[in-house]
Every structure is written in C-alpha cells, then in structure tokens.
Amino acid sequence: MIKINCLLIVLFLFLLGCSGESKRKPDKAEVLKKGAELYAKYGCAVCHSLEGKEIYGPPLNEIYMKKLKVIRNGKELEVIADRKYLKKSITNPRYEKVLEYQNKEMPISNFSEEEAEMLVEYIIALQE
Numbered sequence: 001m002i003k004i005n006c007l008l009i010v011l012f013l014f015l016l017g018c019s020g021e022s023k024r025k026p027d028k029a030e031v032l033k034k035g036a037e038l039y040a041k042y043g044c045a046v047c048h049s050l051e052g053k054e055i056y057g058p059p060l061n062e063i064y065m066k067k068l069k070v071i072r073n074g075k076e077l078e079v080i081a082d083r084k085y086l087k088k089s090i091t092n093p094r095y096e097k098v099l100e101y102q103n104k105e106m107p108i109s110n111f112s113e114e115e116a117e118m119l120v121e122y123i124i125a126l127q128e
C-alpha cells in the first residue's frame with residue numbers, strides 16, 4: 001500500500017512539473033515591462049512618442065497593421081505594418097523609409113535578435 005502511495009505522489013509531481021514550464025511565451029505584462037526597459041535603454045523615446053504625438057520620428061502607438069507609404073530603393077510603395085515590417089524597420093532602418101519621414105534618419109542600433117523581437121512585441125502589445 002505504501003508503495004502505491006509513493007508511486008502516486010511521484011506521478012503527481014511529474015505531471016505538475018510538466019504542466020507549468022513547457023513552451024512558455026512571455027505574457028503581456030512581461031512584454032510591456034521588458035519592452036519599456038529596452039525602449040528606454042536604446043533611446044527610442046527620444047524620437048518616438050507612444051501617445052500619438054510627433055517628436056522627430058513617427059509615433060509608434062497604433063502603427064501595427066496600419067497601411068503606410070514607404071520608400072524602398074527610391075520607389076514609393078504601400079505596405080502593411082505587420083510583424084515583419086516592424087522588425088525590419090527596427091533592425092534595418094535604411095531598408096525602407098516612411099514616406100513622410102524620408103528626409104529624417106533613424107540611427108542603427110546594435111541589439112540582439114531577442115531584443116529586436118521584444119521591441120516588436122512591445123509595439124504590438126501597446127495597442128492590443
């Protein structure tokens with residue numbers, strides 16, 4: 001009898017262990033916290049407001065999935081500001097430029113892949 005009880009306890013602990021930690025995605029609170037830290041660390045706030053005001057660059061709230069006009073290789077294009085677009089504008093600001101801001105420069109920052117992803121998630125989380 002004692003053996004069976006032990007077995008059940010071991011099984012219970014095993015299941016408990018499996019349910020918690022498997023494929024954990026950062027939740028929204030975590031994205032907002034870490035994103036804000038990176039946003040401050042890399043000085044994004046110097047140029048980008050998150051309240052719709054224009055500072056130097058375009059405000060970054062409410063841009064996710066917006067239709068935008070950009071310049072790429074001297075050609076005017078219409079794009080949707082999806083995840084991929086946001087990532088590219090953060091990691092490679094020279095690739096495309098927002099049409100209205102084509103004469104302004106965004107500096108190239110050196111961050112990790114993980115940090116770039118987090119900034120993208122942050123911009124999206126701000127409006128969800």
Ligand code: HEC
Pocket residue numbers: 039042043044045046047048056057058060063068081086089090093094096097098101102104105106107109119
């Ligand atoms: C010196 C000012 C400056 C800083 C600092 C800066 N940016 Fe920018 N950013 C700009 C300008 C100007 C544009 C528009 C021109 C362009 O597309 O390159 C832009 C464009 C963008 C866009 C595309 C916006 C749109 O409406 O399509 C994103 C996203 C962005 N920046 C994110 C960031 C993030 C995240 C940081 C911090 C890591 C940052 N920027 C730091 C000036 C800046």
